[in-house]
Amino acid sequence: MRTVEEIRANYKKFTDSKIEDLAKYESKSLRRDVLSVLKDEIIARNLDPNLITWVDAENDSLSEMEKKNLKQRIKHLPCPTCFKKNGEIYGYEITTVISFLIYCNDVTEFKITCSDCAKKAKSNAILKTLFLGWWSRSGFFVTPATLLKEIVNRLFYKEKISNRVIDNFIATNTGMFRLKGMEKEALLSLLKKLNREKY
Structure with missing residues (x-):
């Protein structure tokens, strides 16, 4: 399993559209520690802040x-x-x-x-x-x-x-x-x- 730092380095290489796609369509399948890396990357790239709202909502499991x-x-x-x-x-x-x-x-x-x-x-x-x-x-x-x-x-x-x-x-x-x-x-x-x- 990759470390958070390895994943962070990989995410930095991704295009903006790849980061957006991860947030919109794949965030539910990501590990919890990787979600914070994804959100950090969205903030660092100044992408739509609604992506973070979506990632949080998508990963707020129903009881x-x-x-x-x-x-x-x-x-x-x-x-x-x-x-x-x-x-x-x-x-x-x-x-x-x-x-x-x-x-x-x-x-x-x-x-x-x-x-x-x-x-x-x-x-x-x-x-x-x-x-x-x-x-x-x-x-x-x-x-x-x-x-x-x-x-x-x-x-x-x-x-x-x-x-x-x-x-x-x-x-x-x-x-x-x-x-x-x-x-x-x-x-x-x-x-x-x-x-x-x-x-």
């Missing part, structure tokens, strides 16, 4: 009680997709396979939504996979595995997957919760963003 309360608050929000209140909302993994000759695209989306919107999204993904997933060598193997996984997950792992998706959403957005709060509008805005992203 177990805060996570538990936040999870309950999320589950009882209106659906961020259809805006209706159809009972609790859950976390879902939705995988689509599209392949053609040597090309195979296996995309998993994570959504937190009501069961009606999830059914539509899952049905759409299953139909695309059924009709467009088989047309390459790798697609020929990935498609049945994906369809089988979908059936098994639906029957046996719905709650486990939901908890994992919501827990990951909470862990990923710590900084946003600290800066924007955990009220309904802030949560719905973050959930809408999650539901549009593809991985």
Whole structure:
């Protein structure tokens, strides 16, 4: 493991944009002692002071009680997709396979939504996979595995997957919760963003 002084010397060689990227996207994965090096470098280079605010917020972990309360608050929000209140909302993994000759695209989306919107999204993904997933060598193997996984997950792992998706959403957005709060509008805005992203 590198010493703080070695890391400090390396950071001095980085460009301003590299330091900004570290602050915006990677600060959560840095050791505590390295965070102070990053913040010192931001100050020394006279970069945007909001970067330090973000680094502090991103690394101000939620307590177990805060996570538990936040999870309950999320589950009882209106659906961020259809805006209706159809009972609790859950976390879902939705995988689509599209392949053609040597090309195979296996995309998993994570959504937190009501069961009606999830059914539509899952049905759409299953139909695309059924009709467009088989047309390459790798697609020929990935498609049945994906369809089988979908059936098994639906029957046996719905709650486990939901908890994992919501827990990951909470862990990923710590900084946003600290800066924007955990009220309904802030949560719905973050959930809408999650539901549009593809991985």
